Amino acid sequence: MTTLSLMATRTWSRLPRRHVPVLATLLLLLVLYGVGVSQYRAFSNIQVIFNVFIDNGFLLVVAVGMTFVILTGGIDLSVGSVVAMTAMVSAFLLREGLPAALVLVIALLIGPTLGFLMGCVIHFFDIQPFIVTLAGMFFARGMCTFISGSSIPISDGFWTRMSQQRIGNPSGNFVSISVIIAFAVVAVAAYTLAYTRLGRNVYAIGGNPQSGLLMGLPVGRTRIAVYTISGLCAAIGGILLSFYTLSGAPLIAVGMELDVIAAVVIGGTVLTGGSGYVFGTVLGVLVLGVIQTLITFDGSLNSWWTKIVIGGLLFAFILLQRLIGIRYK
Amino acid sequence: MTGSHPVLTMTGISKSFPGVRALDNVDFRLFPGEVHALMGENGAGKSTLIKVLTGVYGTDRGIVTLDGEQVSFAGPMQATAAGVSTVYQEVNLCTNLSVAENIFIGREPRRLGAVRWGEMRRRARALLARLDLDIDVNAQLGSYSLAVQQMVAIARAIDIQARVLVLDEPTSSLDAGEVAQLFRVMRQLRDDGIAILFVTHFLDQVYGIADRITVLRNGQLVGEYATSELPQLSLVEKMIGKELRVLERLDEQPRRDPADGAAGTPLLDVRELGRRSAVAPFSLTIHEGEVVGLAGLLGSGRTEVARLLFGADRADHGSVRVNGSPTSLRTPVAAIGHGIGFCSENRRAEGIVTELSVRENIILALQAARGWLRPLPRRRQDELVERYVRALSIRPADPEIPVGNLSGGNQQKVLLARWLITEPRLLILDEPTRGIDIGAKTEIQRLVAELSDGGMAVLFVSAELEEVLRLSHKIAVMRDREMVAQLTNDQDVDADRIMQSIAAGAGHEGVPS
Amino acid sequence: MSNRTAGDRALTRHRLFWPVVVLVVLLAANTAYRPSFLSVQMRDGHLYGSLIDILRLSAPLILVALGMTLVIATGGIDLSVGSLCAISGAIACLYISRQPDQNSLGGVLTALALGLGVALVLGAWNGVLVAVIGIQPIIATLILMVAGRGLAQLITEGQILTINSDPYKAIGVGHLLTLPLAIFVALAAALLIAAVTRRTALGLIIESVGGNAQASRLAGIRSARITFLVYVISAACAAVAGFMITANVSSADGNAAGLWVELDAILAVVIGGTSLAGGRFSLSGTILGALLIQTLTTTVYAMNISPQTSLLFKAVVVIAVCLIQAPGFRARFARRRAPASAPAPVTEQPKEQVPA
Structure with a gap:
C-alpha cells in the first residue's frame, strides 16, 4: 500500500524533457537546411555541409570541451585566447625551426596546463570560474602579443600537408583532416561522458556539487579535470585553426568564447549544469555554421547579421529551456 | 541484542x-x-x-x-x-x-x-x-x-x-x-x-x-x-x-478557552480556496484574537494552506473576504496590505537574509511595505529593534551582527520580530518551533498566547499535536491535501481525537461547505 | 591574542586593504620609473598630469562598474554593458552626423536623449528577461552581449562613424573648473547612485534581494521590480559611458567601442569587495577597483609595453587580488604562517562577507 502511495507522488511524465532542447535544435537545423536548399540551388550540394564542418571543425572541438565545463555548472572564458595562443606558439616555434612533432607536443601541453591551473585555483581557493577563466583569457591573449605583435605565417611541411590534405570520394566531395580529428574528439568525449566514471561525475557535480561531495565523489578532481579537458580541447582547436589558416595571429579568435557558449546552449546544454549532450553541441555548432553559410550565400546580408541571429537563437533556446522547466537548482 | x-x-x-x-x-x-x-x-x-x-x-x-x-x-x-x-x-x-x-x-x-x-x-x-x-x-x-x-x-x-x-x-x-x-x-x-x-x-x-x-x-x-x-x-x-521547569509551567497553563475566539465578522473568511495539485478547496474563518491550529501529517497540505492564505502561492479557486469585504490574496504584497504576516517553515531559505544584520532583518517587512522611497528613519529603526530584541530576548542582543551568526531559535525570533513590528492582524506561523531548542520553543508558544490575548489572530501550523492543542481555539485538520475537519478545541478534543480525524478522513463536526 | 595584533589583523583583513596596497604599489612603481608621474601642471587653465589622466580615463569604467555593482548586488550580472556602450554611442553619433550643424547644442542633447532612450529600452529588455521571465542573468544578458555588437554595427553600417561636434566632444575631453568634465560626470553619477541607494531603502532592499530572493519576496519586497530597476540603471550608466568613449575619439566604432568593458567592470566590482553571489555591495570599493584597473593600464602604456600585453599584467592583478580576498586562500596562507593560532582562519570566513 505504501508502495502505491509512493508511486502516486511521481509528478513528471515519463518522456524525458531534457531531450526536448536537442530535438528542437535538430528540427531547427533541418529547417535552416531546408530553407537553404529551397532558396539556393548550390546549397543542396553535399559539399556545402562538408564545408560547414571544414570551416567550423576547430569551433566544434572547443565547444566539446566547453560542454564538459558547462555540464559541471562552470564556464570557461579563456578558450578563445587559448586557441589563439596555441596557434601563436606553434607558428613561433616552427619559425624557430623546431621539429613539427615536438611543436605539436608543446602546443598541446600549454592549453591543458593552463586549464589545470585554472581548475586548481577554482577548486582550492573557491573563486568563481567566471573570474578565474577571465584572468586566464587575459593571460593567454597577453601571451599572444608578447610572442609577437603581428601574424606569423607557417610554412612547415607537416602543417601544409595537414592543411591541404583532402579526404574525399571520386565525385569530388571532400573533408579536411581537421574534420576527422574533430569527429574523433566528439566520439571520445561522448564515450567519456556516457560510459566513464569521470563523465558520470561531471553530470553529478553539475546536478548538485554538495551531494557529490557527500556521496564521496571526487568533486575537486572532476572539476579540475573539466577545465583541463577544456584547455586540451582549446589547444586541439588551436592546432586545427593553425592548419586552417597556416599562421598564428595574436588577435585571431577574439570573442570566440561567446560563439562556443552559444553553440553549447543552442545544443541544449543547460547553463546551470547537469543536463546536456555532446551530440547536442555538434548540432549547435552546425546551426551556427549553417547560418553563416546562409548569410554568405545571400550576399546582401552583412556579417553582423550573424551576431544578431545568434543572439536571437540564444534567446529562443533559453526561453525554450525555461518553458519546459529544466531547472535542477 | x-x-x-x-x-x-x-x-x-x-x-x-x-x-x-x-x-x-x-x-x-x-x-x-x-x-x-x-x-x-x-x-x-x-x-x-x-x-x-x-x-x-x-x-x-x-x-x-x-x-x-x-x-x-x-x-x-x-x-x-x-x-x-x-x-x-x-x-x-x-x-x-x-x-x-x-x-x-x-x-x-x-x-x-x-x-x-x-x-x-x-x-x-x-x-x-x-x-x-x-x-x-x-x-x-x-x-x-x-x-x-x-x-x-x-x-x-x-x-x-x-x-x-x-x-x-x-x-x-x-x-x-x-x-x-x-x-x-x-x-x-x-x-x-x-x-x-x-x-x-x-x-x-x-x-x-x-x-x-x-x-x-x-x-x-x-x-x-x-x-x-x-x-x-x-x-x-x-x-x-x-529540570523541565519551563515545560511544566507551560503545561500548567489552562487550555485556551474556545469561547474567546469566534465572534462577530471574521477577520479572514475564505470559501473554497484551493490550488490544483497543491491543496483541495477548503473554507476557513479566522476571527480577531483567535488562534487557529492547523494539524496534519507532513505533506498533508498544511504548508500549502498557509502559503495560499499569504499569497505566497496563488490560489486558482475560491474567494476571500477580509473583514467582510471581498478581495484576493494573489501575492505576499497583497496579503501584507491586509495586515497578514507569514513566517515560513523554511527559516534559512525563505526567512532570514543571513548576511544582513539583525536590525536589517527585523525592519525588512516594514520597510518593504513602506516602499524603498520612504526609508524608515534610523532612530525609529533602532527604537523598534531594541524593543523587540529585548521583548523576545534575542541573543546575542547586538542588533548589528549578521543574523546568520545566531542560533536557529534566535533566528526564528528575529523573523517573529520582523512581522510583529508591522503590527499584523493575522500572523501565519508555519512550524515556528521546529528544529529549535526547548527553551526558545516555550518562549515562542507563550508569545503566541500573549499575542492572541492582545487581539491578534494567529494561524498556527505545527507537526506537534500537543502544541496545537495547547494553543488553539480551533483546530483545522489536514489529510492528503484536504481539510478534513475543523474542531472547536473543547474538553472533548485531544490528540487521539485529532489522530482519528486524520485517520478517518471525515470531520466529526462537519466541514462547512 | 594581544590587542595590537588584533588591530593589525582587522586592518589587513579589511576588504579594501589589499586593493589599496596594490594601487599604492602601482603608483609608487610609476613614480620610481618616471619621477614626474605624480606632478600635476596647470596649462591653459586646465590641470594636466598622469594622475588627472588616470581619473579622466577611468570615468567610463567607473560609470559602467557602478551600474554593475547594483546588478551584482542583486545576485545578477550584466554582460551586455559593452554592447550597450557601443549602441548608445553609435546612435548618438549617427544622429549628430545627420544634423546640418553638428555643433548645435540642441542637436547633441537630442542625440544623447536618443542614445540614452534606446539604452533604457535595452536595459528594460534585460530586466524583463531576468525579473519577469526568470532567466539566469548571465545567460539573459549574454543574448544582448552577442546580438548588441551586431546591432551597433548595423547602426554604423559596419563603418567607423566620424563626427565633428564640439559639444559632443566635450563629454569626453572637455574641462570644467580646471578638471576634465568626465571626472565630474563620473563623480556626479557616483554621488547620485550613492544617494539613491543609501539615502533611501533601495540599497537595503537590493542587498536583501541579492542575499535571499525567496525570503525577500515573502517579506513583501517586490523583488521583480527591484531587479528590473537595476538592469535599467546599469544600462543608463553604460549609455553615458558609451557617450564618453565615443566622444573621446569623436567617432563611433560598433565593433570596438566598449569592448571588454563588461569584464573590466565586473573585475572592478569584485576587487571592490562585492561578492558575485550578491548581497552586500560597496560603491566606494567599486570606484577603487576601477581606478586600480585604469592605473594598471596607464602604467603599462607609460612603460611602453604593448597594450595587448597589458592583459598579462591584468591577469596577474586579477588573480592576485582575488586570491588575497578569497577566504580559502587566506585560510591556507594563515595556517602555514601561524599554525599555532589555528582558530583564526575559520572564524574570519563569515565575517569576510560583510563589509564594515
Missing part, C-alpha cells in the same frame, strides 16, 4: 571550533545489530560527532576504532569504503541523474573502465525490491517525492555493504506511513547485523525503534542508556538539563 564487542567505539573525542568547544571528551559505542539513538538539543554536538565519525572533520583529541582497529577517515569516501555509510536529513543525491545512477555513482559496475548500464539497472532493481520500493530505476530522481529520494539514499547506503549505517534525521521530511516503512527497513537491517546510529528529534520514534540511547549536552556526554530503562521524562530532562 548486543554482541560482546562493539563494532565502533569513539573514546575521548574532543573537537573545538573557534570560540566553541563542540565536543569535549565524548565517548560513544555502537554494537552490531542495534539501533542506537543519538539525542541532544541543538548545539549538543550530535552533528559534530557524526561528522567526526564520517571523516568530514578531523578530531583534536580522541580515538575512533572500527572492529577494534584504530581508524581515522580522511573523508566520507574513506569512511564509506570502511563500511560506515551516512544518510543525511536533506537528501544528498543528484536529482538530475537516474535512480539507478544515484544508487551506484562512484562505484558503478564496470568492465574495462566502461560503466555497465544494464548491470547497474538490474542491481538497482534488486536492491529497491529489498526495500519494497517499486519505482522506475531509469527515471530521473527529481521526478520522485522526497520520501522516495530518501529511500533511494538508504538503498545507496546499504549497498555499500555498510556495517555501520548513520541516519541523520532521515524522518524529518517523511509522513507517518513512510516512517513506518523506513522503520521496517531499519529493523530488517538491524536483524542482518548492521549497527544503526539514528538521529531524530521525535521522541516517539526513539521509543519506537531504538535499543539504546546516548545523550549529549553542550558537547559533553550525559550518558548511555538502554531505551527500556529510560522513561521519556528523564530523557527530556537529560537532554535539556534543566
Whole structure:
C-alpha cells in the first residue's frame, strides 16, 4: 500500500524533457537546411555541409570541451585566447625551426596546463570560474602579443600537408583532416561522458556539487579535470585553426568564447549544469555554421547579421529551456 | 541484542571550533545489530560527532576504532569504503541523474573502465525490491517525492555493504506511513547485523525503534542508556538539563478557552480556496484574537494552506473576504496590505537574509511595505529593534551582527520580530518551533498566547499535536491535501481525537461547505 | 591574542586593504620609473598630469562598474554593458552626423536623449528577461552581449562613424573648473547612485534581494521590480559611458567601442569587495577597483609595453587580488604562517562577507 502511495507522488511524465532542447535544435537545423536548399540551388550540394564542418571543425572541438565545463555548472572564458595562443606558439616555434612533432607536443601541453591551473585555483581557493577563466583569457591573449605583435605565417611541411590534405570520394566531395580529428574528439568525449566514471561525475557535480561531495565523489578532481579537458580541447582547436589558416595571429579568435557558449546552449546544454549532450553541441555548432553559410550565400546580408541571429537563437533556446522547466537548482 | 564487542567505539573525542568547544571528551559505542539513538538539543554536538565519525572533520583529541582497529577517515569516501555509510536529513543525491545512477555513482559496475548500464539497472532493481520500493530505476530522481529520494539514499547506503549505517534525521521530511516503512527497513537491517546510529528529534520514534540511547549536552556526554530503562521524562530532562521547569509551567497553563475566539465578522473568511495539485478547496474563518491550529501529517497540505492564505502561492479557486469585504490574496504584497504576516517553515531559505544584520532583518517587512522611497528613519529603526530584541530576548542582543551568526531559535525570533513590528492582524506561523531548542520553543508558544490575548489572530501550523492543542481555539485538520475537519478545541478534543480525524478522513463536526 | 595584533589583523583583513596596497604599489612603481608621474601642471587653465589622466580615463569604467555593482548586488550580472556602450554611442553619433550643424547644442542633447532612450529600452529588455521571465542573468544578458555588437554595427553600417561636434566632444575631453568634465560626470553619477541607494531603502532592499530572493519576496519586497530597476540603471550608466568613449575619439566604432568593458567592470566590482553571489555591495570599493584597473593600464602604456600585453599584467592583478580576498586562500596562507593560532582562519570566513 505504501508502495502505491509512493508511486502516486511521481509528478513528471515519463518522456524525458531534457531531450526536448536537442530535438528542437535538430528540427531547427533541418529547417535552416531546408530553407537553404529551397532558396539556393548550390546549397543542396553535399559539399556545402562538408564545408560547414571544414570551416567550423576547430569551433566544434572547443565547444566539446566547453560542454564538459558547462555540464559541471562552470564556464570557461579563456578558450578563445587559448586557441589563439596555441596557434601563436606553434607558428613561433616552427619559425624557430623546431621539429613539427615536438611543436605539436608543446602546443598541446600549454592549453591543458593552463586549464589545470585554472581548475586548481577554482577548486582550492573557491573563486568563481567566471573570474578565474577571465584572468586566464587575459593571460593567454597577453601571451599572444608578447610572442609577437603581428601574424606569423607557417610554412612547415607537416602543417601544409595537414592543411591541404583532402579526404574525399571520386565525385569530388571532400573533408579536411581537421574534420576527422574533430569527429574523433566528439566520439571520445561522448564515450567519456556516457560510459566513464569521470563523465558520470561531471553530470553529478553539475546536478548538485554538495551531494557529490557527500556521496564521496571526487568533486575537486572532476572539476579540475573539466577545465583541463577544456584547455586540451582549446589547444586541439588551436592546432586545427593553425592548419586552417597556416599562421598564428595574436588577435585571431577574439570573442570566440561567446560563439562556443552559444553553440553549447543552442545544443541544449543547460547553463546551470547537469543536463546536456555532446551530440547536442555538434548540432549547435552546425546551426551556427549553417547560418553563416546562409548569410554568405545571400550576399546582401552583412556579417553582423550573424551576431544578431545568434543572439536571437540564444534567446529562443533559453526561453525554450525555461518553458519546459529544466531547472535542477 | 548486543554482541560482546562493539563494532565502533569513539573514546575521548574532543573537537573545538573557534570560540566553541563542540565536543569535549565524548565517548560513544555502537554494537552490531542495534539501533542506537543519538539525542541532544541543538548545539549538543550530535552533528559534530557524526561528522567526526564520517571523516568530514578531523578530531583534536580522541580515538575512533572500527572492529577494534584504530581508524581515522580522511573523508566520507574513506569512511564509506570502511563500511560506515551516512544518510543525511536533506537528501544528498543528484536529482538530475537516474535512480539507478544515484544508487551506484562512484562505484558503478564496470568492465574495462566502461560503466555497465544494464548491470547497474538490474542491481538497482534488486536492491529497491529489498526495500519494497517499486519505482522506475531509469527515471530521473527529481521526478520522485522526497520520501522516495530518501529511500533511494538508504538503498545507496546499504549497498555499500555498510556495517555501520548513520541516519541523520532521515524522518524529518517523511509522513507517518513512510516512517513506518523506513522503520521496517531499519529493523530488517538491524536483524542482518548492521549497527544503526539514528538521529531524530521525535521522541516517539526513539521509543519506537531504538535499543539504546546516548545523550549529549553542550558537547559533553550525559550518558548511555538502554531505551527500556529510560522513561521519556528523564530523557527530556537529560537532554535539556534543566529540570523541565519551563515545560511544566507551560503545561500548567489552562487550555485556551474556545469561547474567546469566534465572534462577530471574521477577520479572514475564505470559501473554497484551493490550488490544483497543491491543496483541495477548503473554507476557513479566522476571527480577531483567535488562534487557529492547523494539524496534519507532513505533506498533508498544511504548508500549502498557509502559503495560499499569504499569497505566497496563488490560489486558482475560491474567494476571500477580509473583514467582510471581498478581495484576493494573489501575492505576499497583497496579503501584507491586509495586515497578514507569514513566517515560513523554511527559516534559512525563505526567512532570514543571513548576511544582513539583525536590525536589517527585523525592519525588512516594514520597510518593504513602506516602499524603498520612504526609508524608515534610523532612530525609529533602532527604537523598534531594541524593543523587540529585548521583548523576545534575542541573543546575542547586538542588533548589528549578521543574523546568520545566531542560533536557529534566535533566528526564528528575529523573523517573529520582523512581522510583529508591522503590527499584523493575522500572523501565519508555519512550524515556528521546529528544529529549535526547548527553551526558545516555550518562549515562542507563550508569545503566541500573549499575542492572541492582545487581539491578534494567529494561524498556527505545527507537526506537534500537543502544541496545537495547547494553543488553539480551533483546530483545522489536514489529510492528503484536504481539510478534513475543523474542531472547536473543547474538553472533548485531544490528540487521539485529532489522530482519528486524520485517520478517518471525515470531520466529526462537519466541514462547512 | 594581544590587542595590537588584533588591530593589525582587522586592518589587513579589511576588504579594501589589499586593493589599496596594490594601487599604492602601482603608483609608487610609476613614480620610481618616471619621477614626474605624480606632478600635476596647470596649462591653459586646465590641470594636466598622469594622475588627472588616470581619473579622466577611468570615468567610463567607473560609470559602467557602478551600474554593475547594483546588478551584482542583486545576485545578477550584466554582460551586455559593452554592447550597450557601443549602441548608445553609435546612435548618438549617427544622429549628430545627420544634423546640418553638428555643433548645435540642441542637436547633441537630442542625440544623447536618443542614445540614452534606446539604452533604457535595452536595459528594460534585460530586466524583463531576468525579473519577469526568470532567466539566469548571465545567460539573459549574454543574448544582448552577442546580438548588441551586431546591432551597433548595423547602426554604423559596419563603418567607423566620424563626427565633428564640439559639444559632443566635450563629454569626453572637455574641462570644467580646471578638471576634465568626465571626472565630474563620473563623480556626479557616483554621488547620485550613492544617494539613491543609501539615502533611501533601495540599497537595503537590493542587498536583501541579492542575499535571499525567496525570503525577500515573502517579506513583501517586490523583488521583480527591484531587479528590473537595476538592469535599467546599469544600462543608463553604460549609455553615458558609451557617450564618453565615443566622444573621446569623436567617432563611433560598433565593433570596438566598449569592448571588454563588461569584464573590466565586473573585475572592478569584485576587487571592490562585492561578492558575485550578491548581497552586500560597496560603491566606494567599486570606484577603487576601477581606478586600480585604469592605473594598471596607464602604467603599462607609460612603460611602453604593448597594450595587448597589458592583459598579462591584468591577469596577474586579477588573480592576485582575488586570491588575497578569497577566504580559502587566506585560510591556507594563515595556517602555514601561524599554525599555532589555528582558530583564526575559520572564524574570519563569515565575517569576510560583510563589509564594515
